[in-house]
Amino acid sequence: MADDLYQRDTLVLQHLRGYPEELRHYSNLIKQAHPRGMSALDFVLRRPAASDSFIAAICRLVAAGEAVLSAVEAAERFGVPPRTFLETIAARPDFPPPLFAHDEKRVWRAGDVEVYRQQYGEAPPAGDM
Numbered sequence: 001m002a003d004d005l006y007q008r009d010t011l012v013l014q015h016l017r018g019y020p021e022e023l024r025h026y027s028n029l030i031k032q033a034h035p036r037g038m039s040a041l042d043f044v045l046r047r048p049a050a051s052d053s054f055i056a057a058i059c060r061l062v063a064a065g066e067a068v069l070s071a072v073e074a075a076e077r078f079g080v081p082p083r084t085f086l087e088t089i090a091a092r093p094d095f096p097p098p099l100f101a102h103d104e105k106r107v108w109r110a111g112d113v114e115v116y117r118q119q120y121g122e123a124p125p126a127g128d129m
Contacts, residue, residue, distance in 0.1 A: 018072030
């Protein structure tokens with residue numbers, strides 16, 4: 001049981017890398033939830049006030065078993081900085097739509113991003129960068 005708590009929270013933490021405020025906030029939630037025998041993921045999902053936040057979106061997707069990539073993680077797959085990824089690759093009309101989007105915080109299905117990357121390679125199509 002405890003291993004599952006840590007595993008699910010670790011998955012969420014991985015997707016928050018590159019977002020310092022959200023990472024700090026979720027780390028604090030872990031400190032509150034784990035001593036009570038619950039995961040921070042469950043703690044977040046039980047709070048309706050956070051239902052439209054980036055953290056809540058990541059938690060919902062991880063809880064559903066969805067393999068996802070944040071903009072930071074997707075940028076790494078393409079070998080470009082996150083800002084470049086968002087402004088060039090993710091902005092293309094043929095790029096898969098995100099499952100969640102708010103400002104620079106976006107999340108895609110990992111499989112959709114990988115199919116696109118295999119189709120176009122690590123660099124975006126010519127003329128986009």
